Amino acid sequence: MYRAIAIIAGSVLIGFAYNWFLIPHKVLSSGISGIAMIIGILTPASTGTMNFLLNLPLLIIGFMKLGKRFVLHTLLSVVALSIALYVIPLRAVSTDPILSAVFGGVLTGIGVGFVFRQSASTGGFDIIAMLLTHKKEFPLGAILSAMNAVVVFVSGFFVNWDAALYTMLSIFVTGKVVDAIHTRHIKLTLTIITRKGEEMKQQLLTNLVRGVTLMNGEGAYSREDRKILMTVISRYELANLKQLIQSVDPEAFVNITETVEVMGLFRRDAY
Structure with missing residues (x-):
């Protein structure tokens, strides 16, 4: 329930960022929706239809690689984002497009970060970024900023360069905030002491x-045998792992401690 509430809250926050800061100043959409807009401008194809068709294969790939959940x-x-964009009225909180791009980027980054921390995404390029960070330990926000910047650069030729540059500023801010919240590249060391070692x-x-x-241990007071398990994970994996430990x-x-540096093979499938 908490995870669903966090996802909805993050998505609604993105809706406020779009309708109150970005859209009123015609700051262009990024990601898959930005590509759909470009196709809609250059061809008779519907932007909504192209957005759905472009997202569909990414959702299928995400289902296979990242899981049903x-x-x-x-x-x-x-x-949740679609409903928020429909319900939240369009209004310009600020008359300055630069301030709107910055604050809109901050709110978008917070919303996207909340969604990512619940092992979800807002669709589009987010799925590609999640797939890439599963293979390499890259900062997620930096990947999103790079992919979105390409889309905005291309759109500048067909829409408006001022709006494209404001969008690039907003994307940069969003990427920084996402990395500050998501922190997938931060490593943690877990030391688990349990009676149910094998399980x-x-x-x-x-x-x-x-x-x-896996190590053998003994309770100093109880004199009972214990198993001690130690592993190093990314910050992104902590929420799911805590639930798993509690279920077992x-x-x-x-004991959870932040790890300064990891040497050697971090992923088991690298062997």
Whole structure:
């Protein structure tokens, strides 16, 4: 329930950013919707139809590579954003297009960051970025900014260069805020002490692409045998892993520390 509320809240915040800051100043849309706009300008094709057709293969790829839950959460975000854009009235909070681009970018980044932290996306290029960060440990906001900048640069030739440049500014701000919130590239070390060592190990190996070290331990006071498991994960994986640990052993002791640097093979599938 918390995850669904966070996704909806983040999507609604993006709706406010669009209708109150970006759209009133004709700051162009980025990502897949930006490509659909360009196609709609150059051809008789409907922008709405092209937006759906361009997103469809990405959702299918996301379903195969990122999981059913990811796609369902992404659909929730898309629906919430669509409703928000319809319900929230168009109004210019500021008359300055530069201030609007900056503050609109900040609000969009916060909304997108909230959605990403729930293992979901807002569709379009977000899915491509999530796929890339599953393969390499790149900052997610930087990838989104690079892909969107290409779209905006092309659109400048066909729409309006002032609006395109304002959009690039907004995209840059959005990318910085997304990285500050999402922090996928930050690494964490988890030390798990549990009575259910073998069961915990199997769950970690099944649900993670990280290596796990298993050690024997003994409670100093209880003198009972314990298993100690240690693994290093990205910040992005923490929410799901905490739920997994709780489902296996609610009494497990878990110590979570931020890792300064990782050397060697970080992903298990790299072996």
